[in-house]
Amino acid sequence: MIVAGGYGVGSLANFKLLFELAEVLGGEVGATRAAVDAGFIGHERQIGQTGVTVRPKLYIACGISGAVQHRAGMDQSAKIISINTDPKAPINAIADYTIIGSVTDIIPKMIRYYKANSK
Numbered sequence: 539m540i541v542a543g544g545y546g547v548g549s550l551a552n553f554k555l556l557f558e559l560a561e562v563l564g565g566e567v568g569a570t571r572a573a574v575d576a577g578f579i580g581h582e583r584q585i586g587q588t589g590v591t592v593r594p595k596l597y598i599a600c601g602i603s604g605a606v607q608h609r610a611g612m613d614q615s616a617k618i619i620s621i622n623t624d625p626k627a628p629i630n631a632i633a634d635y636t637i638i639g640s641v642t643d644i645i646p647k648m649i650r651y652y653k654a655n656s657k
């Protein structure tokens with residue numbers, strides 16, 4: 539499982555939420571080039587045309603618009619969940635599930651509910 543963050547995650551501090559979710563799920567953290575360029579995370583985690591290509595069972599795209607150069611590295615994921623404040627974000631067109639809302643509201647809830655419902 540990969541929890542990937544984009545520019546919409548907003549800050550280095552908010553990226554910690556993604557690491558927390560990835561840890562409870564037993565997954566890893568990835569990012570877009572815009573998040574790397576903003577200094578939220580290192581380039582080694584960049585996914586896409588000029589990063590790595592991934593094909594996880596679950597890809598949770600957080601604050602990612604879904605540019606073609608990003609999609610090239612992740613569109614073969616088995617299931618995609620998008621979390622975005624914009625219902626019209628292009629990533630939603632390839633997502634199996636879309637959650638409309640801010641990553642800072644949604645991710646803490648996902649962590650809480652996952653912990654409460656897993657044995």
Ligand SMILES: Cc1cc2nc3c(=O)[nH]c(=O)nc-3n(C[C@H](O)[C@H](O)[C@H](O)COP(=O)(O)OP(=O)(O)OC[C@H]3O[C@@H](n4cnc5c(N)ncnc54)[C@H](O)[C@@H]3O)c2cc1C
Nearest residue numbers: 544545546570571572586587588589601603608623640641
């Ligand atoms: C030659 C070339 C190679 C490239 N290679 C890559 C590559 O390898 N990988 C890559 O990723 N990009 C690559 N890019 C860049 C790519 O074109 C995009 O600019 C980049 O993917 C956009 O990143 P983003 O989705 O994080 O940012 P944005 O496009 O800025 O999208 C941010 C998204 O966050 C949403 N948002 C904002 N606030 C919140 C919030 N609080 N909660 C939830 N959602 C929110 C917005 O609605 C928006 O959809 C390349 C570009 C070029 C020209």
